[in-house]
Amino acid sequence: MAKQRKEFIYEQYDVQKEGFGCASQWQKAFSDRFSENEIELILNGQSPHFVLEISISASKDEIKSAYRKLALLYHPDKNKNEDTTKQFQKIKAAYEQLYFK
Numbered sequence: 341m342a343k344q345r346k347e348f349i350y351e352q353y354d355v356q357k358e359g360f361g362c363a364s365q366w367q368k369a370f371s372d373r374f375s376e377n378e379i380e381l382i383l384n385g386q387s388p389h390f391v392l393e394i395s396i397s398a399s400k401d402e403i404k405s406a407y408r409k410l411a412l413l414y415h416p417d418k419n420k421n422e423d424t425t426k427q428f429q430k431i432k433a434a435y436e437q438l439y440f441k
Contacts, residue, residue: 373440379433388434400439407435 374382389396392406412418414427 373436374433379437382429382433383437386430386434388437391430391434392438398438403435403438407431407439 383391389398392398392403392410394402394406398406410431411428414424414431416425416428
């Protein structure tokens with residue numbers, strides 16, 4: 341007996357519709373970066389290179405890998421210590437200052 345093929349009906353993707361992956365969610369995610377004033381307040385005079393534990397001449401790939409390594413270590417969902425939220429904000433602010441400038 342031959343297998344019957346199931347027919348799938350694909351809905352056309354509507355970017356205006358709310359839901360996972362819609363355009364409005366992507367726009368919000370990209371606009372959630374810290375402002376320059378917030379970065380200065382969070383880093384509190386510390387060098388972003390010091391926070392990410394990288395050299396001053398680090399490339400964008402080195403910045404990204406240092407951020408990912410430290411973000412996994414200090415993410416509030418992974419590490420339940422009280423200081424991790426502030427440390428994670430410092431790491432994110434340092435990454436945004438170096439990577440997106």
